[in-house]
Amino acid sequence: MKMERSEIYALAKLEANKYHLRKLYLPREEIQEIRQMEGTGYDDLRSVFEGIPFREGMENGRMNFVLPDSCGGLCVRAKDMGPGFSQRNRYNGESMEGTREEMLAELRESLQKQGYHFRPNACFQDVDVLETLQKIMEQNTSFFQTDFAYDREMLREAAGDRNAPRNFFWMSRKGGTWCFPERSVHIRQTSPHNTWFFYGGCRDEHVKAFRVELHGMKDDRVMGDILEIDYQKHLDYLCTHSHDPVEVEVVFKNPNSCRTFSWQEYEQNWQAIADRYGTAERRRYLVEDEYQLSQDMAGARRMFWDAVDVMEPDDYVRRLEHDRLHDYGYTAGDMSLTGPMDAERAVMQGLECYILNPDGSREPVRDREAYQQALSHEKLFGMEAAEKEILRYFKQDAVPLFNEEEMQKIYSLALQAGMENEPEGSSLLDGIIHKAECFLPGEGQREAPAEEQEALPGDVIR
Numbered sequence: 001m002k003m004e005r006s007e008i009y010a011l012a013k014l015e016a017n018k019y020h021l022r023k024l025y026l027p028r029e030e031i032q033e034i035r036q037m038e039g040t041g042y043d044d045l046r047s048v049f050e051g052i053p054f055r056e057g058m059e060n061g062r063m064n065f066v067l068p069d070s071c072g073g074l075c076v077r078a079k080d081m082g083p084g085f086s087q088r089n090r091y092n093g094e095s096m097e098g099t100r101e102e103m104l105a106e107l108r109e110s111l112q113k114q115g116y117h118f119r120p121n122a123c124f125q126d127v128d129v130l131e132t133l134q135k136i137m138e139q140n141t142s143f144f145q146t147d148f149a150y151d152r153e154m155l156r157e158a159a160g161d162r163n164a165p166r167n168f169f170w171m172s173r174k175g176g177t178w179c180f181p182e183r184s185v186h187i188r189q190t191s192p193h194n195t196w197f198f199y200g201g202c203r204d205e206h207v208k209a210f211r212v213e214l215h216g217m218k219d220d221r222v223m224g225d226i227l228e229i230d231y232q233k234h235l236d237y238l239c240t241h242s243h244d245p246v247e248v249e250v251v252f253k254n255p256n257s258c259r260t261f262s263w264q265e266y267e268q269n270w271q272a273i274a275d276r277y278g279t280a281e282r283r284r285y286l287v288e289d290e291y292q293l294s295q296d297m298a299g300a301r302r303m304f305w306d307a308v309d310v311m312e313p314d315d316y317v318r319r320l321e322h323d324r325l326h327d328y329g330y331t332a333g334d335m336s337l338t339g340p341m342d343a344e345r346a347v348m349q350g351l352e353c354y355i356l357n358p359d360g361s362r363e364p365v366r367d368r369e370a371y372q373q374a375l376s377h378e379k380l381f382g383m384e385a386a387e388k389e390i391l392r393y394f395k396q397d398a399v400p401l402f403n404e405e406e407m408q409k410i411y412s413l414a415l416q417a418g419m420e421n422e423p424e425g426s427s428l429l430d431g432i433i434h435k436a437e438c439f440l441p442g443e444g445q446r447e448a449p450a451e452e453q454e455a456l457p458g459d460v461i462r
Contacts, residue, residue, distance in 0.1 A: 006026070006031055006232070006236065007093070008023075008031050008065055009065065009111070010065050010066070011049070011064050012052065013054045014097065017099050018099065019049065019052070020095065020096075020097050021106060022093065022094075023094050024092050025093050028235060028239035028240075029239045031067075032237060032239055034067070038077070039067075039078075040076050052076065061080055061081040061082045061083055061084065061085035062081070063079055063085070064076050068111060068230070120307040121304060121308050121309065122227075122228040122309055123227050123311070124310075124313050126215065126223060127313060128221045128222065128223065129159075129222045129226060130152050130155060130156070130222050131313075132313040133212075134152075136313075138339070139337065140172045140173070140174075140206065140320060140324075142339050143174065144175055144176035145341065148177050151170065154179050156222055159216055159217050159222040159223075159224070160217055164282070166214045167182040167212070169181075169209065169212070170210045170211075170226075171196070171208070173208070175205065180196065182211065182297060183285070185238070186238065186293060187245050187285045189263075193242065196238075199231075200235045206324070208320070209229050211227045211229055211301070211304060212224060227308065228316075241299060241300065242296075244287065244288070245285045245286065245287060246286055246287060247260050247261065247262055248261050248266040248284070249283070249285075249286060250266070250277075251280070251281045252280055253278055253279045253280075259277065260286075263285075321336070324337060324380075325380070325382075328356070329359065329360065330356045330357070334384070335356060335362065335383065335384065337380065338353060338381040338388065340375055340381065343383075344371055346391050347365050347371050348368070351387050352383065353383050353387070355380075357379070365381070
C-alpha cells in the first residue's frame with residue numbers, strides 16, 4: 001500500500017538569535033509515533049524558540065520536532081532518528097536559516113496552512129445539528145453548497161432510525177461538503193476512508209472537520225452534539241489506527257433482508273449483487289478485530305476531547321469569518337464575508353458588493369465582468385450588514401409581498417417624499433428607495449446567476 005507522507009518541522013538553534021528550520025516529508029505513521037512521545041509543551045511560538053537547544057547532536061540524527069498540541073499550544077518532541085538520518089534525507093523537503101522572528105513567522109504560517117489548530121476544539125452541545133452545520137457551510141464552503149442536501153438527508157434519516165449509525169464525521173471545504181459514518185472512516189479501502197484522506201495537505205481547501213453525535217429528533221429537528229476536530233491530527237492518527245475490511249454486511253430494500261459478503265466478492269461483483277438482490281439501503285464494513293476497532297475509535301474521541309471550548313454556533317461562525325478575513329489580509333472589520341455564489345447573486349440584484357484586497361482596500365463590484373475577474377484571481381467578497389439582509393430575502397425565493405405595480409407606487413412616493421427635503425427622514429427614505437430599486441426590474445431583466453460553478457481542478461466529484 002502506498003505510504004502517505006506529510007510535512008513536519010524540526011528546529012535547531014545555531015547561535016543566540018539564529019535558528020535552523022527544516023521541513024521534512026515523513027510517513028504519517030512515523031509522524032503519529034513522534035506525536036505519541038513525551039514532549040515539552042509551550043503556550044506560544046515565542047516560548048518554543050527559547051527552549052530549543054543548540055545544534056549539537058543534530059548531525060547525528062537527534063531532531064527537535066515542533067507540533068501543535070491538543071490545547072492550542074505547541075509541543076517540542078526530541079527524537080533520535082539514528083545516525084545518517086540527515087545524510088539520507090538531504091534532498092527531503094527544504095531548509096532555511098534566520099532570526100527568531102523570521103523563523104517564527106515562517107513556522108506559524110506553515111502550520112496554519114497545513115490546517116493545524118492553534119486553539120482548543122469548538123464544541124456545540126445539544127444543538128439543532130442541521131441548522132448549525134448549514135451556518136458553518138454557508139460561511140466556509142464557496143462552491144457546490146448543494147452538496148449539503150445529501151448530508152441533510154443522511155443525518156435526518158439516521159436520527160429517525162434506531163438501527164442507523166449515530167456518529168458521523170462531517171467536512172466543509174472550499175469546494176463542497178462530505179458526511180460519513182465514523183466507523184467507515186476508520187476502515188481502509190472504503191470510499192469514506194479514501195475521500196477523508198484526499199484533502200490532507202490541500203492548503204487552498206481550508207478544510208473544517210467535525211464529529212457529529214446524534215441524539216434523535218425533537219420537534220422535527222435533528223438534535224445532537226458537534227465537536228470540531230483537528231483534521232491533520234486526525235489523518236496522522238488514522239494512519240496507525242485504521243483497519244482492513246474483511247466482510248460487508250448489506251441491508252437491501254426489496255425484500256428487506258440482510259446479507260453478508262466477503263470484501264473481495266462485494267468489491268468485484270457489487271453490480272451483479274445489486275441486480276440480484278435489489279438496491280442496497282445500508283452497508284456496514286466488518287473487520288478482523290472488531291474490539292480493537294472500537295478501541296481505536298474511542299482513542300480518537302479522547303484525542304478530540306483533550307481540550308475543548310464549549311461555545312454557541314453563532315460565535316464560532318463569527319470567529320470563522322474573522323479568521324478567514326484576517327488570514328487573507330483584510331482587517332478593516334467593516335465587511336461581512338460573502339461567498340462567490342452570494343456575491344454573484346448580489347451583483348445581479350443590484351446590491352452593493354465589494355471586492356476585498358489583501359492590502360486592506362476594497363472596491364465595488366460594478367458588473368459581472370468585474371466579478372468574474374475577481375473570482376479568477378481568487379479574491380474575497382464582502383457586503384455591509386444591511387445589504388446582506390436584503391440578499392438573505394432574495395435567497396429565500398419568497399413570493400414578494402407587493403406586486404410590481406404596487407412596488408412602483410411605493411418607489412414613486414418615496415422619491416416624492418425625498419424631494420420635499422425632510423432631513424430627519426432622509427436616511428430612512430434612502431433605504432426605502434434603495435430596496436425598491438433592488439426589487440424592481442432594471443433595464444432588461446437581470447441575468448440570473450448560475451446554479452453551480454464548474455468543478456474545481458483536482459476536486460473529487462460526489
